[in-house]
């Protein structure tokens with residue numbers, strides 16, 4: 001099944017980083033997420049109940065990332081992936097977490113993970 005629902009460039013201001021100064025400020029993270037979902041049913045029914053609601057996913061991602069401080073973007077990625085799969089019954093996803101303020105001489109840094117199985 002190759003259908004997907006995507007969220008691109010979701011900005012979440014987070015307490016993120018390994019240094020003391022980073023624990024006292026908020027920095028933006030950008031999340032890109034690609035989720036396997038059978039879009040044929042919502043495509044026929046035109047009913048949000050059949051769809052993977054990207055607004056609901058975005059709200060839950062924001063709440064999760066802002067709930068507590070994190071040190072590594074890897075940890076953010078892992079917890080976000082786990083939450084989306086369990087809360088929304090997503091069986092496969094690809095998630096990228098970017099930290100654009102991390103390096104002064106780079107546009108951005110990021111980690112990307114894939115979890116679950118493509119059926």
Ligand SMILES: Nc1nc2c(c(=O)[nH]1)N=C([C@H](O)[C@@H](O)CO)CN2
Nearest residue numbers: 016017018019071072073074102103
């Ligand atoms: N692989 C990672 N490397 C680094 C991270 C990270 O989250 N994952 N974090 C930092 C610092 O917090 C950095 O972003 C401060 O600018 C360094 N390396």
